[in-house]
Amino acid sequence: MNNKQNGSHRHADVLVTDPDLPPVAVDPQQAEAEDRRWTPAKIALWLGIALLGGVSWAVLAIVRGETVNAIWFVFAAVCTYLIAYRFYSKFIERNLLKPDDRRATPAEYKADGKDHAATDRRVLFGHHFAAIAGAGPLVGPVLAAQMGYLPGTLWIIIGVIFAGAVQDYLVMFFSMRRGGRSLGQMAREELGVIGGTAALIATLAIMIIIVAILALVVVNALGESPWGVFSVSMTIPIALFMGVYLRYLRPGRVTEVSVIGFVLLLLAIIGGGWISETAWGVELFTLDRITIAWGIIIYGFIAAVLPVWLLLAPRDYLSTFMKIGTIIMLAVAIIVTRPEISVPAVTEYATTGQGPVVAGTLFPFLFVTIACGALSGFHALIASGTTPKMIEKERQTRFIGYGGMLMESFVAIMALVAALSIDRGIYFAMNSSAAATGGTIEGAVAFVNGLGLTGVSLTPEALSTMASNVGEESIVSRTGGAPTLAVGIAQIMQGVFGGANMMAFWYHFAIMFEALFILTAVDAGTRVARFMLQDSIGNFVPRFRDTSWRTGAWICTAIMVAGWGAILIMGVTDPLGGINTLFPLFGIANQLLAAIALAVCMAICAKRGFFRFLWIPAVPLAFAAVVTITASFLKIFSPVPAIGYWAQHAAFRDALAAGDESFGTAKTVAAMEAVVRNTFIQGTLSIVFVVLSIIVIATAILATIRSYRAGGGTDSEDPPVASRVFAPAGLIATPAEKELEARWAALEPGGRPARTGH
């Protein structure tokens, strides 16, 4: 390897350290020596982690008892994450990214105390985690639980190590080296006009579908639930109050107002319980799903055009507060209660593809059903943008990027455990579409018992008892994952706090926090998409570039809301069950975005000339591309109507042409026409996504080959600037880092380039 490519020698002429200051980076050789020094205690520690992880995996994968305890999922996940973080992410750091702490980050060389502000690594880890974690990792694993616990667990853990965390880490690092440029800008630079434009259109289309399907999850959770409708709609006045409080009463008291908001939120949940027991409350707040969908569409438009301080920012504070609190609480509760799980390791649905929750076999549909938690393309939009502008030192990207995604994966594992801990009969009754169960207890019992699952015999009493325990009229066909997860969380939480009497509270608490995440994602997604659209239209009509131009903002917001709103209404009214047919599209869209991000990363690595380790982004890219393109092709070309959108389309069209008045689960001609229309839209979207992604991936491969022939390429990084600050890289400072920290702390305050943070 020549000097130009070796991280520690690159730009040696520019990166001169100020002789009056202590070193700004740990000496690479000293760090290397520290890494390679294996003391007996260190060996024992890692052997212990490996052994515990190995035993846990053996229990999950090989030992076949009646039940398996949830604690083994926690141990298997945590031990594997630790090993991956310590060894694989370090391998990537050393061989592929080669961060150089002598180089200033954008937070240092563009410091303005506002958008570009160096932030303590632990705080930034929390920020970044709060930005990437949402409802996605909570919902996907629930739906995938129909294939048994093992496929989902394996994919969440292995997927995050080799794909998801790698994507987040690489995108964050490359964006940081480019002053915090967005994924779209990087795609344009690396892939040229065609690839860049395709990436931009794909991103916009994917954002629309993701927002639509997230909104559909909320609608399904709130439909016919007066309690849920009341408490979730109360989040709007609560957020408005918080916004006014922060603007006029006590600016900057973010934690204080979040605590107040949280207390009000708890009151809203308790109040929802009272209201759902009064006749007027039930009458007022029992809304059908179409009304709720329209409510969310109108809300989404208003939230995206209102000033941020009034609704979006306070809601975001509340959502962050809930996110951190609830996730810690759930982890503690799972460890305390350690539920027994009686789901088989692998069910027949993995191979037959006839699962009632989401149709399709394990390959490829498991990998698109669980998107977030294992590999989520949406993260690439977060990891390029805000976070890279706040990183203090280059080497911290491993902890924040790779480590942050491991944390999200752990959330997905907890969601999986929560979903697995509920009775299987109830699981299938809740997650089979109303088209299959008829929406009634008798229908659900007949359908679930007719599935012929060993060990499952559902009674009508089990369903009605569970419904009354969680304070709902019915739990049959509450599809979308959120209600199932809420039942699982309620069961786990009541084991720690409050017992069976508190179950209804915990159920609605869980529904509330999922809805809160999703509505925050809907607001923010609509707003971000609007800006992207304004920027794109601005290429043709320059006036649209001006984001403060009201008319332009309203037009673009309306276009975006109309886009996701139409898909939402389509999903709500779909005679085939909506979420069950649409969810694969969500996963496919998200994974295709991941493929685009990884393709851009691969092209960048090739330009840097690191061909030996190009497999680090290329392997997950190949996997994501194969999975999503196969899934898309199945959705487009499969002759099985349950899987192929066009096969379904043709079947219903033919039935209409033959003069049938009902077909399958569509009981009227209007319903049949709806299926024909919906499958046309879904099929078209599948084609659009896959074609755009193939263009992006192909241009990335071409760019990579070009770089290979030329032995590298001109890199598009910002010019290096010498750093004048020091901070440790990981969560815990190493001895060498502590020594440097002490030397920096001993500097006269006047001589020290002051840092933010403590």
Add this chain to the structure above:
Amino acid sequence: MTMPQVLTRARDTAREVAWLFKGIMGENAYQAYLDHHERTHAGGLPMTEREFWRDKMDRQDANPEGRCC
């Protein structure tokens, strides 16, 4: 460890947790701005707390941050 030491340690830990939590919520943005202003000795007086938060929200209006699914 004696009792007072334990108490001191506990108080320090509680402070650290509170600092971390406030940081994650974004509460110390104004302090970071003041530190930056003081360090760079940028001309003029820094914004007041109220002005700073207004300005921050206005900047967010123009540069929305994504939130993930």
